[in-house]
Amino acid sequence: MHLSLLIGLVVFSILSVLVRDLLKAAISLATASIFLAVIFFRMNAAYAGVFELSVVAGLITVLFITAIALTRSDEQVRESKIHKFIFPLFFLALLIIDVLVMKKLLGRIPAIGSPETGTFGEIMWKERSFDLIGQIGAIFAGVLAVLALFRPRNKSAQGDKHE
């Protein structure tokens, strides 16, 4: 079951790269996110699963679709047609290297640490209180960047445009 979920995740990620239509690519990415969220739930990581499902599969997909709708034009970006031949070769080589490296890693994992104590909230807000401030700063910087990009143009330029 877990293996089939991982295969689904990889397949939909490949689809989102290879599909030409951007809308289909965004929807493939959302489907891959849903697979990842199910994997998280099966690994007992409910909080991460909820965030993956609501934020990545929901919000980011909405952002992508909005951006695609706003930038839709007649002119299509021409991707080279070599991908059809190169990507399978690339993926095969990656898969072979992956399997070989992971075989070597078998049995070489360090010892398991001591189990955690406390709840998720305690670990989130007490152990990681300092870097959360930096994270809030990063989000705020993102909001300011979006506001700066979408600010109205200056009055003289707008006046010229209306005339």
Added chain:
Amino acid sequence: MNNFWILNMGAVVLLIGIGLYCLLTMKNMVKLLIGIEIIAKGVTLAFIATGLTKNNLLLAQSLVISVIVVDVAVIATALAIIISIHRHTKSLDVRKLTKLKG
């Protein structure tokens, strides 16, 4: 448990490889962002799988939530930049961004 971790790490390597391929070869700016998203998916899967194996699942989850939130900020800003570029060049092609004219 070790084999479970290895299985997940195999998927992580594939996801990061696919994302890097997308970043290196695609010409559409939205596709480049999709590549970044795929790499972020691989990183979050690596966090959770390692946290489960090492008995640190709660800390791994809190880190994953941080990664996801910062990822949203990055994607929102990047999409705003892409829309702004599209207003100037009327295209999503990165090859048209080679001229530094005002």
